[in-house]
Amino acid sequence: MHDAQSYRSPTSKAATSRGLCLAAVAGAATVAIATVVTNGLAAPAEKPIMVAIIGAPDPAIMSLKHKYERPTAIPFPRDNPYTATKVDLGKKLFFDTRLSAANVLSCASCHNPAYSWGDGQPRGIGHGMKPLGRRSPSIVNAAYGEIFMWDGRAASLEEQALGPIKTDVEMNLPIDQLIERLNGIPEYGPLFQAAFPREGIAPEAIAKAIATYERTVVSGRAPFDAWLNGNDKAISASAKNGFVLFNTKAHCTACHSGWNFTDDSFHDVGLSDEDIGRGKFLPDVPKMQHAFKTPGLREIARRSPYMHNGSLPTLKAVVDLYDRGGVDRPSRSDDIKPLNLTDQEKTDLVAFLNTLTSDMGPTTIPILPR
Amino acid sequence: MKAIIAALVAGCICGGVVAAFAAEQTLSQKGKAFSQNAMTVKKGDTLVFQNDDDVVHNVMSSAPGSEFNLGAQQPGSKVSQVFSKSGELLVICAIHPRMKLTLTVVD
Numbered sequence: 465m466h467d468a469q470s471y472r473s474p475t476s477k478a479a480t481s482r483g484l485c486l487a488a489v490a491g492a493a494t495v496a497i498a499t500v501v502t503n504g505l506a507a508p509a510e511k512p513i514m515v516a517i518i519g520a521p522d523p524a525i526m527s528l529k530h531k532y533e534r535p536t537a538i539p540f541p542r543d544n545p546y547t548a549t550k551v552d553l554g555k556k557l558f559f560d561t562r563l564s565a566a567n568v569l570s571c572a573s574c575h576n577p578a579y580s581w582g583d584g585q586p587r588g589i590g591h592g593m594k595p596l597g598r599r600s601p602s603i604v605n606a607a608y609g610e611i612f613m614w615d616g617r618a619a620s621l622e623e624q625a626l627g628p629i630k631t632d633v634e635m636n637l638p639i640d641q642l643i644e645r646l647n648g649i650p651e652y653g654p655l656f657q658a659a660f661p662r663e664g665i666a667p668e669a670i671a672k673a674i675a676t677y678e679r680t681v682v683s684g685r686a687p688f689d690a691w692l693n694g695n696d697k698a699i700s701a702s703a704k705n706g707f708v709l710f711n712t713k714a715h716c717t718a719c720h721s722g723w724n725f726t727d728d729s730f731h732d733v734g735l736s737d738e739d740i741g742r743g744k745f746l747p748d749v750p751k752m753q754h755a756f757k758t759p760g761l762r763e764i765a766r767r768s769p770y771m772h773n774g775s776l777p778t779l780k781a782v783v784d785l786y787d788r789g790g791v792d793r794p795s796r797s798d799d800i801k802p803l804n805l806t807d808q809e810k811t812d813l814v815a816f817l818n819t820l821t822s823d824m825g826p827t828t829i830p831i832l833p834r
Numbered sequence: 835m836k837a838i839i840a841a842l843v844a845g846c847i848c849g850g851v852v853a854a855f856a857a858e859q860t861l862s863q864k865g866k867a868f869s870q871n872a873m874t875v876k877k878g879d880t881l882v883f884q885n886d887d888d889v890v891h892n893v894m895s896s897a898p899g900s901e902f903n904l905g906a907q908q909p910g911s912k913v914s915q916v917f918s919k920s921g922e923l924l925v926i927c928a929i930h931p932r933m934k935l936t937l938t939v940v941d
Contacts, residue, residue, distance in 0.1 A: 610931040610932050611931045616928070616931065619896070727866075727930070727932070728930075728931055728932055729866075729929060729930045729931065729932070730928075730929055742928075742929075745928070746892065746903070746905075746928055746929075748905040748906065749890070749892055749905055749906040749928070749929065750906060751890050751906065751929065752928075752929060755929075798889070
């Protein structure tokens with residue numbers, strides 16, 4: 465799944481021992497936070513402190529936690545339900561470099577499990593080792609996405625799957641040549657027959673198999689989840705403070721909402737860049753100029769560099785961007801504005817983001833058909 | 835001349851009859867969701883989208899033969915679309931794609 469302005473779609477988001485006190489506002493979901501002097505650090509209270517019961521479950525925090533509960537199952541679409549044979553075939557296709565014209569690039573080249581299913585580069589590398597226009601997005605939790613690519617030009621994972629293969633600057637293999645090539649690999653035939661007895665080796669079957677495999681790439685349980693489930697020692701006091709900031713003063717949840725930390729919507733976050741993103745498909749919607757899809761934040765600490773153009777090397781740099789409020793222009797989201805975060809608050813936010821890294825375990829590279 | 839007048843009168847009456855059958859339904863956009871996720875309208879009906887949110891929305895469909903895009907819809911404003919082709923189409927907000935409406939247009 466590469467996103468490089470190349471593949472075109474037709475159409476075309478606590479109260480802690482360190483001193484954070486949580487104000488539970490009666491009858492409201494909102495909370496106000498304040499810090500008190502500890503460890504030589506101090507910051508002015510944002511709003512009056514109302515409740516600070518060290519060690520007791522706080523109803524306001526409990527309410528916030530409720531918003532982050534993980535789903536119990538992976539969603540698969542009705543027209544492409546899960547089967548084990550599809551996943552097996554899709555995994556082989558995903559890792560097979562013969563899906564590129566030069567036989568050197570596979571889907572996994574840009575969506576490498578060793579890099580949390582991205583490529584660790586500021587921008588993707590395509591056919592002929594040429595740099596692409598945008599950063600390779602991770603496919604982690606793509607099963608839960610609404611529409612795909614940084615600019616949303618793919619309506620489904622199935623639609624997306626074939627795009628990079630046939631795009632000249634990416635894998636550069638026309639679909640008719642792909643079919644011919646797969647037909648020339650004898651061990652692929654039985655795999656397609658098992659997974660798609662009616663279609664056989666066909667573009668739709670390839671797309672469905674790859675999409676089905678991608679939907680199985682789901683982030684594991686992270687320390688944050690353990691904390692949600694009652695293990696108070698699973699994350700640090702700084703991270704707990706960061707969680708509250710994330711939901712309040714830092715305003716992150718305006719976009720990074722829910723268990724996967726995304727609203728699947730499009731926003732201009734004020735990054736200085738000529739790329740208009742979603743605006744290409746919605747030229748008459750001012751707020752969509754320079755707007756890109758909100759990425760989920762699971763495994764985010766292992767997914768640097770950041771933003772659609774890979775311009776920010778660290779999470780600290782990302783927090784600094786949002787603290788400044790980015791470029792003030794008509795398209796900038798109304799949710800983006802200077803935050804006036806303290807250095808400690810920035811540290812706490814990064815500490816919280818670090819708790820979203822799970823142990824996904826090693827990925828077995830498949831033995832490919834010959 | 836009488837024939838022409840008669841034809842004009844008949845046309846006006848027929849037009850009035852058609853207009854009487856063309857209905858208007860209103861759908862709210864609130865909490866980044868449509869007030870219904872599925873509904874049925876008759877061909878020729880007008881569907882009005884009322885933005886009851888405090889953010890800009892959009893209404894569009896990429897359904898073949900029924901494509902439309904109503905652009906930027908400011909908070910508090912209404913936009914409308916007449917559906918002239920029968921069938922089922924998916925209507926979304928292109929800014930907030932979780933907003934989905936499955937619309938069935940019947941003859």
